[in-house]
């Protein structure tokens with residue numbers, strides 16, 4: 001088994017996959033060279049990190065942005081610049097599936113065949129594209145247009161079945177829509193992804209992953225990346241809860257000494273005039289008063305110090321509480337004291353929702 005042509009030590013270190021980096025004459029013919037400009041950009045990446053070797057991951061993307069895969073020349077290039085062995089570079093390049101070992105097509109089409117996507121048709125999509133393109137997993141169509149791969153969960157299960165092109169999402173696909181998508185890509189078109197930034201191509205997205213944007217203007221870039229998409233499958237649970245006035249159970253209460261009011265955002269703490277209220281109660285009153293929706297109000301009321309204790313779990317003998325033997329509760333098994341809940345560890349951050357993402361406003 002050889003892992004990296006030209007790297008005597010590669011096999012022993014990388015041994016993760018018997019598929020070698022492609023150094024066949026066909027692959028190396030017409031390979032764009034790594035130029036002095038590439039070297040300057042690599043050094044620009046290295047300068048971003050306190051320790052140069054931390055730059056390896058984006059540098060591998062940089063190599064892919066020029067040559068379409070991590071070539072033997074690219075491995076040597078990164079090793080030289082970072083003063084690593086080629087085996088060390090190869091160990092990283094062969095570990096992550098985003099680093100390709102053979103020349104990649106103009107576009108990389110990834111079909112999620114993990115559990116949820118698969119039961120909803122992901123495998124049928126993969127089979128159909130495979131037949132159309134005449135390739136299997138990790139192979140490139142003869143015309144060089146598409147490299148097809150199956151992917152593990154793409155973290156978009158609420159949009160299943162999911163296909164990505166150059167890591168941009170095309171949600172809720174079926175066999176026909178996926179075939180049309182790939183046919184359009186082969187005609188040289190770039191259909192708009194369901195959400196997120198516009199489609200580029202595999203080399204273009206590799207360059208972005210190396211930290212170089214194709215947008216000169218940062219505001220144009222932010223607008224493209226944050227441009228509005230259809231997030232309704234993700235948000236439907238929140239919307240239903242809001243309509244019904246439902247909220248999650250209150251978090252376990254903390255004692256005042258565990259949750260000092262020092263972390264409370266100043267603008268939500270307003271004196272209520274309640275006689276004898278502690279600062280914590282004052283803040284809780286203010287949160288209830290400031291809640292805009294029934295769901296927020298219910299949540300704020302539930303976490304109020306005056307709220308009744310949530311009902312505990314009943315033990316078989318009728319007692320309320322936990323049946324974990326004393327001394328064996330989480331965090332008491334020789335690993336030190338249990339960590340306080342997040343609320344006691346400092347000021348709570350304002351919740352950030354997908355809808356709440358904001359695009360920087362252009363300065364005039």
Ligand code: FES
Nearest residue numbers: 112117154156157
């Ligand atoms: S299973 Fe396909 S995105 Fe999660």
